[in-house]
Amino acid sequence: PYQTQQCVSSYLYRNKAALIEELTKKYESAMCTLSERKRRRSRTPMERRIYHIDPDLDTTQLAQRNDAHQQREHASQLSAERYWVNTIDEALQSYVDGDVLELSEGRHVMSGSYPICGTLTVRGVAKSNWKTLIENECQSAHFIWCIGKDSRINLENVLIRQCGSHAGIVRLSLRAQFTAKNVIFHCNGLEGFYLEHESKLWLDHCVVLNSVGAAVHINTGCKCLLTCSNIVHCGECDEHVLSGQGAIVIYGTDVNYAEHLVRQTPSLRFPSMDNVPHMVLSPDPTLASMLRGRTYLYVQECKIKSN
Numbered sequence: 417p418y419q420t421q422q423c424v425s426s427y428l429y430r431n432k433a434a435l436i437e438e439l440t441k442k443y444e445s446a447m448c449t450l451s452e453r454k455r456r457r458s459r460t461p462m463e464r465r466i467y468h469i470d471p472d473l474d475t476t477q478l479a480q481r482n483d484a485h486q487q488r489e490h491a492s493q494l495s496a497e498r499y500w501v502n503t504i505d506e507a508l509q510s511y512v513d514g515d516v517l518e519l520s521e522g523r524h525v526m527s528g529s530y531p532i533c534g535t536l537t538v539r540g541v542a543k544s545n546w547k548t549l550i551e552n553e554c555q556s557a558h559f560i561w562c563i564g565k566d567s568r569i570n571l572e573n574v575l576i577r578q579c580g581s582h583a584g585i586v587r588l589s590l591r592a593q594f595t596a597k598n599v600i601f602h603c604n605g606l607e608g609f610y611l612e613h614e615s616k617l618w619l620d621h622c623v624v625l626n627s628v629g630a631a632v633h634i635n636t637g638c639k640c641l642l643t644c645s646n647i648v649h650c651g652e653c654d655e656h657v658l659s660g661q662g663a664i665v666i667y668g669t670d671v672n673y674a675e676h677l678v679r680q681t682p683s684l685r686f687p688s689m690d691n692v693p694h695m696v697l698s699p700d701p702t703l704a705s706m707l708r709g710r711t712y713l714y715v716q717e718c719k720i721k722s723n
Contacts, residue, residue, distance in 0.1 A: 436590070436613065439563060439589050439590055439613075440590065442531065442563060443533060443563045443564040443590055446531060446533040446534075446563065446564070447533055447534070447564065447566065450511075450512050450513055450533060450534050453510060453511075453512045454512040454513065457512060464496050464497070464512075464514040464515050464516065465496060465497045465498070465499055465511070465512070465515045465516075466496050466497070466498050466499070466515070466516045466518060467499050467500075467501055467507040467511070467515065467516065467517045467518065468481075468498060468499070468500045468501075468518050468520070469500075469501055469502070469503065469504055469506075469507060469517055469518065469519050469520065469524060470500065470502065470520040470522075471502050471503060471520075471522060471523070471524060471525075472520070472522065473500060473502060477500075478500050478501065478502065481500045482499060482500055496516075503524070503525065503526075504517065504519075504524055504525075504526045504538075504550070505526060505527050505529070505530065508530040508532070509530070511534075511536060512534070513534035513535050513536075513566070514534070514535050514536075515536060515537075516536075516537045516538075516539070517536065517537065517538040517539070518539060518540075518541055519538070519539070519540045519541065519548050519550070519574060520541060520548070521540070521541065521542045521547045521548055522547075522548070522549070523549045523551065524548070524549065524550045524551070525550075525551055525552070525553060526550055526551070526552050526559070527552065527554045527556065528552045528554055528556030528558060528559050528560070528561070529554070529556060531561045531562070531563050532560065532561065532562045532563070532567060532569055533562070533563055533564045533566065533567050534564075534566055534567060534568075535566070535567070535568040535569075536568075536569055536570070537569075537570040537571075537572070538569070538570070538571050538572070538574070539570075539571070539572035539573055539574070540572065540573035540574040541573075542573065543573060544573075545573050545574055545575050545598050545599060545600055546575050546600065547575075548573060548574045548575065549574070549575045549576075549577060550574055550575070550576045550577070551576075551577050551578075551579050552578060552579060553579045558584045558585075558586070558587040558610075559576070559578055559584065559585045559586065560576075560585065560586045560587070560594075561586075561587045561589070562586075562587070562588050562589070562592040562593075562594055562615075563589045563590055563592055564589075564590050564591070564592055565590060565591040565592070567588075567592035567593065567594075568593050568595075569592070569593070569594045569595070570595050570596075570597075571594070571595070571596040571597070571599050572596070572597050572598060572599065573597075573598050573599070574599055574600075575599070575600040575602065576599065576600065576601050576602065577602040577604055578602070578603055578604045578605075578606045579604060584606075584607040584608065584609065584610040584633075585601055585603050585606065585607065585608055585609065585627070586601075586608075586609045586610070586617075587609075587610045587612075588609075588610070588611050588612065588615035588616070588617060588638075589612055589613050589615060590613045590615070591613055591614045591615055591616075592615045592616075593615065593616045593617075593618075593697060594615070594616070594617050594618070595617075595618040595619075595620070595697070596618070596619050596620065596622050597620045597621055597622070598620075598621045598622070599619075599622045599623075600622070600623045600625070601622065601623065601624045601625065602625050602626060603624065603625060603626050603627035603628070603631070603650070604626055605626060605627075605628055605652070605654075606627065606628055607627060607628055607629055607657070608624060608627035608629065608630060608631040608632055608633070608650065609624075609631065609632040609633065610633045610635075611632070611633065611634050611635055611638035611639075611640060612635045612638065613635070613637070613638075614637035614638055614639075614708075614709070615638050615639075616638065616639040616640075616641070616696065616697055617632070617638070617639070617640050617641065618641040618642075618643070618693050618696075618697060619641070619642050619643070619645045620643045620644060620645065620693070621643070621644045621645060622645040622646075623645065623646045623647075623648065624645070624646070624647045624648070624650060625648055625649055625650070626649050626650065626652075627650040627651070627652075628652055628653065628654050628656075628657045629650075629651065629652075629653070629657040629658075629661045629665075630650065630651060630661040630662060630663060630664055630665040631647045631650040631651075631663050631664065631723070632647075632663070632664045632665070633665050633667070634664065634665065634666045634667065634711060634713065635667050635711075636667060636668050636669075636672045636709075636711055637708075637709050637710065637711055638711060638712075639696050639707065639711075639712045639713075639714075640664070640712070640713050640714070641692070641693040641696060641697075641714045642713075642714065642715045642716070642718050643693060643714075643716045643717065643718070644716070644717045644718065645718050645719075646718065646719045646720070646721075647663040647664070647718070647719075647720045647721075647723060648719070648720075648721055648722055648723070649722050649723065650662075650663055650723045651663065651723040662723050663720045663723040664713065664720075666711060666713065668711065675709070676709060676710070679708075679709060681705075681706065681708065681709055681710055682705055682706045683706070684706045684707065684710065684712070685706065686703070692714055692716075693714065696712065696714070
C-alpha cells in the first residue's frame with residue numbers, strides 16, 4: 417500500500433508540475449501580448465482606456481461617439497481615453513493593463529474564451545447590481561479565468577449568471593487576485609469559484625447562489641476573504657459532483673502539511689483585526705512571510721445558509 421501511495425503521489429505531482437508549466441507559458445504569452453498592445457496604442461499620452469460597453473448601439477452610433485471623443489481628446493487634456501464597443505469580448509481582445517470596462521444597463525454576453533491577465537476593472541454603471549447582467553451561453557472551460565501574479569481583477573455592481581457549459585464561474589490561477597463588490601454570482605446549477613496556486617479572492621457585499629458542489633473551492637496556499645456576503649443554496653450534486661460539499665471546501669494533504677513544517681512558516685499574527693482583507697491582498701514583507709504557503713479563510717458578517 418505504501419508503494420502504491422507513493423506512485424499515486426508522484427503521478428499527481430508530475431501532473432501538477434506540467435499544468436503549472438503550461439499555465440505559466442500561457443500567462444507569459446498573454447503578458448507579451450498586453451505589452452505589444454500598449455506599445456501600439458501609444459498614439460496618445462494616456463495610460464489607460466475606459467471602454468463603454470453598450471450592446472444596443474449600432475455601428476453608426478459607435479463610430480459617431482468614438483469620433484466625437486477623439487476630437488475632444490485632441491482639444492483638451494483628458495485623464496483617460498474613452499472607447500465605445502458592443503460586447504465585452506471586443507474589449508478583451510484589445511485591452512491593456514489598467515483599463516476599465518463600464519457596462520450599460522441590460523444584458524451582456526461573454527464567451528469565456530479570453531483568460532484575463534493584468535489589471536482590469538469591470539463595473540456596471542447602474543447602482544443596482546441586478547440591472548446589469550453578464551451571461552455566458554457558450555461552451556468554455558470557465559466563465560471568468562484570471563491567470564498570473566500581476567492579475568488584479570475588480571468587479572463591481574453586476575449580476576453574473578452562468579448559462580453555458582462551464583467548469584466554474586470564476587477560476588484563479590498562479591497567484592491571481594480577484595475582488596468583487598456588490599455582485600451577485602448566480603451559478604445556475606453549475607460550479608462556483610475555484611482557487612489554486614496561492615491565489616486570492618475577496619467578496620464584499622456579494623451573493624453566491626445555486627452552485628453544484630461547493631460555492632468556493634480553496635486549494636493549498638490560497639486566501640479567501642468574505643465580508644458582508646451570502647452563500648445560499650449551494651452544494652447540490654449532479655452526475656459529476658458528489659453531494660454534501662456544503663458552502664466552502666478547503667483542500668490539503670499530509671504532504672502540504674509536511675512542507676509547511678519544513679518551511680517553518682512563522683505564526684500568523686495580524687497587527688490588528690481592522691482592515692484584514694487589505695492586509696492580506698497587499699501585505700507588508702513581514703505579513704507576506706507569515707502568509708506564504710498558508711491557506712487562509714476570513715469570514716466577517718456573512719450569511720451562509722441552506723447549503
